[in-house]
Amino acid sequence: MKDHLKENIRFVMKTDLRAGERSASGLPELLGANSRGRIGLVIDKGLYDNNDYCQEIATLLNDSLGQVVLLINEMVEPSYDYLDEVKSKFTEHDLDCFVGIGGGSTLDLTKGCATLQTNKGRAIEYRGFGKVRNRPLPVVALPSTAGTGSEVTPYAVFIDTVEKWKFGINTEYNYPQIAIYDPGLLDSCPTHIYASAGMDAMTHTLESYAAQNATPLSRIFSIKAFRLLFKNLKKIAGGDRSTGTKLDLLLGAGCAGIALMNSGAGPSGALSYPLGVYFDVPHGLAGSVFLPSVIKYNVGKGYTEYSELYDLVFETGTTSPAEKSERFADEIEKLSRELGIPTDLKGFGVETEQDLKLIIDNSMQLEAAFQQNPVKFGKEEIEKVVYSLR
Ligand SMILES: [Fe+2]
Structure with missing residues (x-):
């Protein structure tokens, strides 16, 4: 471990954290107060199909915001090619921000889509550290698994199908602006x-x-x-x-x-x-x-x-x-x-x-x-x- 008495240390934490039962239901007010309500919504397919609460949140957003462009993520581990394929779904809509609901891969995909709205070209061009030039659209991340911690980190990992390896789009800009820990999103977790x-x-x-x-x-x-x-x-x-166990697990994964x-x-x-x-x-x-x-x-x-x-x-x-x-x-x-x-x-x-x-x-x-x-x-x-x- 580094000794802070002998060398300088840095600690970064850039995400606004919210947690609690049904905390996701406050999303329309939160987004309406901070934007024109034009959002890209990325939801994990398994979650969307099996979690009634998640569908309730999606409907709530659709009914109360200006425009919601929905993408259902069908990939367990998305590739750079998939990111290129889905990003165009959002480009015509002049969005304010993105909301990602799902496991780590879906949250990473959300960050990737947000990055490619303000940075032109192919996704693979942004592979690596510090390649992103323009600040991505803000991201609100709602994890539906207690695992990766993607909701608080600046990493977004995709498979490079040419080099057969996983690489991140890693940039200081890519911290989600808000993370919401809502135990209801774990209701359908196998x-x-x-x-x-x-x-x-x-x-x-x-x-x-x-x-x-x-x-x-x-x-x-x-x-x-x-x-x-x-x-x-x-x-x-x-x-x-x-509920308590699910919420504590989400907080544990976030702290990790x-x-x-x-x-x-x-x-x-x-x-x-x-x-x-x-x-x-x-x-x-x-x-x-x-x-x-x-x-x-x-x-x-x-x-x-x-x-x-x-x-x-x-x-x-x-x-x-x-x-x-x-x-x-x-x-x-x-x-x-x-x-x-x-x-x-x-x-x-x-x-x-x-x-x-x-x-x-x-x-x-x-x-x-x-x-x-x-x-x-x-x-x-x-x-x-x-x-x-x-
Ligand atoms: Fe991991």
């Missing part, structure tokens, strides 16, 4: 999405906590996120779908996103990319498969700061940081199992030596994330973790 999205957020929080670039400020969010996520994912595993963008990702986040791109594994699930092994590896190499997190949720019975960290690693593995996260790579079609090599070699593209790990994590260590999951 159990396996609670699990994969929740463990994605858990990956963000634990890797941001342990990252070399973590700061005393980012850790406040990592710690709070861990507490909220661990307790409430246990409840989810036990069948609890109460804030922590992540102010510190850095780690090995599990990086390894999730080749598993997603080459084996079509959804992002949340892809990172969660690696998380318990990476934590165990770190603890085995003497990293004991997980003990602070262990103390937050367990009666200790021991004073040894090493012992607490070992128990912590076991508890994360147990939580992952309780949520039904696969414990090996076979279930994803990763079977041959060649498949394993594909993951290992391609994960090296994200070397910076491995360097963030609190103990050395080079190619040899990547191989160890990947082969242990074969």
Whole structure:
């Protein structure tokens, strides 16, 4: 962790956060007061088809605002080509802002559409860091899964079908202006999405906590996120779908996103990319498969700061940081199992030596994330973790 007494640190948080039961129903007033009410509305298809409350919000917006241009996102992981295809739906309408309702991919797609209304050309031209020249239209983000934290971060990730890799349109301009955490939007969330999205957020929080670039400020969010996520994912595993549990999970995932963008990702986040791109594994699930092994590896190499997190949720019975960290690693593995996260790579079609090599070699593209790990994590260590999951 960076020591703010020895070096300057930066902490960024640019999104206006709102949370509470039926908080999304205040959208028409919020948007009407701040614009002419001409909005681009992007909604996840599964959510739109299965969540009555989401449809109620869409109808409310349509009935009370000047113009609503609706796009139903049908892609689980949108590509740059898809972004080009859908952005033109909005261009003729002289919109004021965008509202995105859905999981991380839908929120990323919303940010992409908002960017391409004010920045001309093909989406792929904006791939990377700092390529966006003009400020995008403002975005209001309403997550329907407790996972990516896209509602508070400036990243929008798309698949580059030519290079076969996932890259972000990453710009300081791309923070959503407002994020609304409304538990009603999780009403139709299937159990396996609670699990994969929740463990994605858990990956963000634990890797941001342990990252070399973590700061005393980012850790406040990592710690709070861990507490909220661990307790409430246990409840989810036990069948609890109460409003309080859903809202706490959303807040936990949001805090994890804030922590992540102010510190850095780690090995599990990086390894999730080749598993997603080459084996079509959804992002949340892809990172969660690696998380318990990476934590165990770190603890085995003497990293004991997980003990602070262990103390937050367990009666200790021991004073040894090493012992607490070992128990912590076991508890994360147990939580992952309780949520039904696969414990090996076979279930994803990763079977041959060649498949394993594909993951290992391609994960090296994200070397910076491995360097963030609190103990050395080079190619040899990547191989160890990947082969242990074969
Ligand atoms: Fe993630």
